[in-house]
Amino acid sequence: MTTPGEPPPERHRPSAYRPISAHQDGVAPEAGMIGQAELAALAAGSRLFATGAAESSFHLTLDWADAVLDKPVRLVAATDLPPDTLCVAITLVGSTTALGEQLPGGGEPTRAVQALERRLGTRSGAIVALNLAAENALLPLITAATLGLPLVDGDGTGRVFPLVEQTTYTLGGISSAPLALAGPGEELVLIETAPDRVEETLRPVVLSFGGWGLAACYPMRAADLARTLVPGTVSMLMAAGRPGALRSAAAPYGVRRLCAGRIVAVEGSSGHGADLAMPSVPSSIVVEESEGLGRLVRLEAHNEIVLALADGAAVAMAPDQICMISSADGMVVDVDKAEPGMAIEVLVLPAAPAWHTDEGRALGGLRAFGVPL
Amino acid sequence: MILGLAPGRLTTTVVAVRDGVPVSSWSLPGTADTAFPATGALDALAEALPDSSRAIPASGFSALGAERPGEIRAACVAMDLDAEPTAPVAAIRVGGPCPPALAPHVPHPQGAATIVRGGHSLTGRPLAALDTDAVRAFAAGCGLVDFAVTATGSPALADHELAVADLVAAEVPEARITLSYEFGRPGLREREREAILNASLRPQAERLADLVASWLPGIPVYFARTGGGLVSAHYFRRYPLVCARGATAAALRGGQPEADRPDAAVAFGATLAVPVAEVERIVQARGRAELDRELGDARDEALTRVVSAGAVPGSARIEEMTVNPVSYLPDGLYRVRVTAAGSTP
CATH class of the missing domain: 2.40.390 (CV3147-like)
Incomplete structure (x- = not known):
């Protein structure tokens, strides 16, 4: 476990990862945008089957998202990204009750992603969700908006599991570490350990933060993301969250x-x-x-x-x-x-x-x- | 006998109830004073009632249907407070910096808000030392007397809210201070919103409580709670927000026997309720013994609170208690909700 320093200069980027900005033309032309107008549908869709959400934390996350979405976020398919693009998964770790009580400072997404970038020596090119339940659907969107990056249409569970390692990314052989965790009190911790030790290492840290932190994890190439994610779930939830849509529209495998x-x-x-x-x-x-x-x-x-x-x-x-x-x-x-x-x-x-x-x-x-x- | 009062914008109704049955009632035209609907209604009521009904228990009370002086055990007032005037509030949040979209919101244009360093995690650990200098400077400089204080983590540990209250009281001796932990609910912004709204209603609540007390000297006065139940006038002065929808709740209770007279239903419904108080806390316990002790404390707090809300001490009892582990926190944290109830005299 280390405490990261400043971001590396551009020249330190390894060739394995290339920033999306060099490949903007590669983004699918049919990719949608998520702005303030689309936020309500995504938020509504994200709650249809979400457990563990708290009213307070959900509404504050929604207000936070609304405030940063003055510039819309591009929604892209993982397969439309250049294969070597560094993608980072974003998730809340800890308790939504704690998030509702100890409010975010606002800098958590930037600090977590930049810490991971410093460790990897490259810039991230896209953000993806770990899961899309309530706050966890909005935090990746906030991160993407804050950093000016696209959001990948999909997530790593297709539902919610309690542990960070319980993802289709793990099933596809991707490690959640290195994982950067930013807390509401300006805390920042980078965790590097074996994939099956991440959760055990993470929980005491989260508790020391006060009960929640925002994690940037599962750094992976877009090609690996395309191979391991549950695709299309962001746009599915947006469709399910529109007025008049059936609840079952948010359940891709039935109810x-x-x-x-x-x-x-x-x-x-x-x-x-x-x-x-x-x-x-x-x-x-x-x-x-x-x-x-x-x-x-x-x-x-x-x-x-x-x-x-x-x-x-x-x-x-x-x-x-x-x-x-x-x-x-x-x-x-x-x-x-x-x-x-x-x-x-x-x-x-x-x-x-x-x-x-x-x-x-x-x-x-x-x-x-x-x-x- | 219990009196039910429903001061309204269009009519004000008094119902006298004996053994759960209405025995007499009046409906008077409401006030045209739309800025102070409840106050105006009660003023109009006091003016309109017969003189003999105002001096209780010295003179007879036959006009209200009482058989003997002193028969009236209590008066229950039911009103919705959403049209009542609100005061500017000084809101103090104890916690860390946050995005502007999540900052304290004071609706009154002359209100003021600040965030000072401090607060606790839900496990009761201090997040930062309380910035006492910032609290003093804000209290002394804001020029307001109605304060709402909300500290991070106060459902688990309210020390910083209590410390802020002491500091504010020292700077502004006439201050009316609402502490968010007394509303209990986890969720800092929601609790803060409730504390600010409660603080904004307190001056008018004091006027209303004074008015009813002056009209019914010596008679215990209660106000109908949102969601059912009653609280004493003393409790109402401090926590008027718990009565914000008192008339709506009383109407649901009294609606059936008075279905054709909505105001009478409100007044009657209020007389059927009993003092109720709620406590919601986050407690930390490792193992059953610690949890039992915490639950005992929560029960005692709810019983104390319902007596403070006007229940006859011997009548206070626990109505409901819910204990749930808080998800995704490993330290044995539980959300505890307790409802206590009692009887009017």
């Missing part, structure tokens, strides 16, 4: 309705003793089905809901996404906001095909959450 009912119990836990460096502790949510068989559906959560049991039988599990939708307002109910009495629907979104391989299940399946089923 299944598990049940509708009322939460009858929320049970916390002080930990199940598993040897896991997982943020937060597990909890369980019990839903009494209000129709059909009237089953008791138990949702086991560990930051996200990872397993659904209906009258004791497993009916949905990670890597598929399980989320609760409030019957009152149609919004996603976060695990830490679930309360007895809430009327909800439980939906299941199949994960991208890459997650249903042996490698995908090992990285994002139940065992990865400490549930040995």
